[in-house]
Amino acid sequence: MTPDGLEAQIGQWRQYVQRRRELQTADADELEDHLRGSVDELVAAGLSEDEAFLVAVKRMGSLDELSREFAREHSERLWKQLVLTGEPAPGASAAGTRSRRTLWVMVGCAAGAAASIKVPELFGAGFDGNSEFYAANISLFTLPWLAGFLAWRRQAPRPLIAVVAALFVLGGVAANVYPLTGDSQSLVITSIHLPIALWLVVGVAYVADDWRSTRRHMDFIRFTGEVFVYFVLIALGGGVLIAFTVGTFRAIGVQPQEFISEWVVPCGAMASIVVAGWLVEAKQSVVENIAPVLTRLFTPLFTAVLLAFLVAVGVTANRIDVEREALILFDLLLVVVLGLLLYSISARDPLAPPGLFDKLQLALVFSALAIDTLVLLEITGRLAEYGGTPNKAAALGENVILLVNLAGSALLLLRFIRRQGQFAALERWQTRHLPVYAVWAWIVVLVFPPVFGFA
Template sequence: MIADSDNDLEGQIAQWRAYTQRRRELHHTDAEELEDHLRSRITELTGAGLHADEAFLIAVKRMGSLDELSREFAREHSERLWKQLVLPGEPDTSAAARSRRELLVMVLCAAAAALAIKVPGWFGLDISGDDSTFYARNFSLFALPALAAYFAWQRRVGLRVIGVLALLFILGAVAANAYPLADDSQSIVLTGIHLPLALWLVVGVAYVGGEWRSDRRRMDFIRFTGEWLIYFVLIGLGGGVLTAFTLNAFKAIDLDAEGFVQSWLLPCGAMAAVIVSAWLVEAKQSVIENMAPVLTRVFTPLFAAALLAFLVAVIWTNSGIDVERDVLILFDLLLVIVLGLLLYAISARDLAARPGLFDRLQLTLVVSALIIDVMVLVAITGRITEWGFSPNKTAALGENVILLTNLAWSAWLFLGFVRGRMPFARLERWQTRYMIVYAVWAWTVVLAFPLVFDFA
């Protein structure tokens, strides 16, 4: 009986620990300190004659510094005694005040992002005219600094982290605008693609509160990225409906609203949506955490089936991949989507769960993507051998080598996990630590490629 009681207590503490580790405002060392505090209180109470489960519940209640955390834990476990023990009748005024402050700061940051994209117009740059290349190079600089500022405020980061963030955004602005690139330069396209990735990872530094060395916090950022993308797409779809309604409503009274839509509604709305989506992820996590894993489980088998069908068709027709640039870009995009599915599935998975059918489907998806990546690399190498190096082909080669390395080691780790020879946590650590490779490559393309290829 004593052993059973101890096992139940450890299960309750493990459940409490897992909940605290999902809280972004708690550092890893803070969670460990809180657990030590909880255990010491439980020991005192059991020594006074209480049962282990009673001591656990009362210990959490008595940890005054954790009242708010305990209340939220109670709401998720209301089938137990939590409501009676840790849900007082008075409203949580401090949480409500904090929510109002976060809403106000979000609105200010969204307004700053929306205003930022209009500032170049004050200096004669037309977003829909000949200056479109300027906006293509700089569009990530309009919203992402405001998003980083929102997280820096929310996480209460120190001045040193704020200084690093500011320097990186300044570096991105200089790289996007200082080089003398022609409008038809390949480097402009590469900057427009890679600078948002580089700066998004800078936002990640603000999101984790400067704790970039923490694997857990980096995985939190990966999870946030997937959830943010879902909200951003949903807002975009709603914005499309709003745009169509606006155009047709004004058309019905013989007024042309197309200029307003192109110059104000679409650009300002897109920039503001970047901030609003992030705020929604933070404010509505319980909703999106149910939605995103479901989407991952739906699309993983679909993409796995599509890739397998493609490989079968390649073998059946005995034909390789077309080496045309647009086709190679399509396959690169496909590989990025596969990697995104893998990353978000990892971030949403219970590390302690045993391997199941979905894990085997993911392994199939990764192996299929790995084979296709090898085929794409062969095609790119053929283009380089025939036509020589260029910014586009070199960037495509580097990105496929990076993806190949990630997918190959991920497949090996997945295979070991499915066969029961290694823990799933190794795969998670591999993905979180590999993020630095993407950051280094993105900054290399933005900063070095224009110089290496003579601004071509």
């Protein structure tokens, strides 16, 4: 191995180590020094640089185990990132000061999100009688603040910040300029697709520090799943808090339900998205330990359900109902399957050999692929027979995109299991589809309503 080759290997190893947010730069430097020392000793003992690198890494143990050991050793430092402290202790590091500044920026963004949902009431658009407005605009109250927090944290360049801001403005125009009525399908597809489009705008802010990197794109996929986990946990905790609040105030004759429904729930929900994003940034490794557990628990369950559904279709010979509710249900099911695949990819060691769980995932993907094909056949048949509607046209496009994604995933996963390809190819395939989802979501939001006469 040439010196440049050894440096490339060490650089790849360091990049993998630094994915663990609990390891600070000083920790990575210490580990790299240890690795380089081991390599030098082994080279002096007569090994080639290639052999020395592999043996040195093996001696250091599993990188995942190494990260967990560091997390336990420095647990007091990790939890201090989540605590509002007073004056910095003597000798406090610049990282600690940065952590406190990040906390305050997050608090400001969360407060901004909480206040944003109450601003329309100043113009007479309260929750009562304005469900269409809030359905179309709900993502605009919180996602710009989360994107702003991430852009600040990544020190995004001004041109990129301008692009992110322009896309949010464009989303706001689409949600409020088009005449979307409560009984129109255009309102439904806008309410579903605008949050997707804007969430991928958040992704632009997330990868601002290295937007060309496939690894950073995969990090955003992981970030998406972890934000969802934290948001659910916050919502569950908030529900318990509200229940106790109502019970205790009722005991003294005070009825807080109106205040809770008008202020606590909407403001808390908007702020929770920003808080969840901050928690992922501050404590990413904690949820990374949960991610493999969740995927290994639900992948076999969803595989069993999909296989049972396919068997039932074959036995009963019944056609799939492709009315609006059924389309949404099937699309959500396929998205969940894709989410399980993405989440497991993001949590998997790309250098590990194929195993039983990879074969189980292949069965899940093939099952979803078969269901997606059946749904597409029904949609195209209904379109040919009854003509197009915004709902069916959007579902057709989404299912075609999912079909291509699942087919490519199945092929690459099969090649990996047969040891004919690398797992990294599957990662690249998934990350390259993120712009496809974004483009389609914006097409549905901006083009479909006027094309279908806002029906």
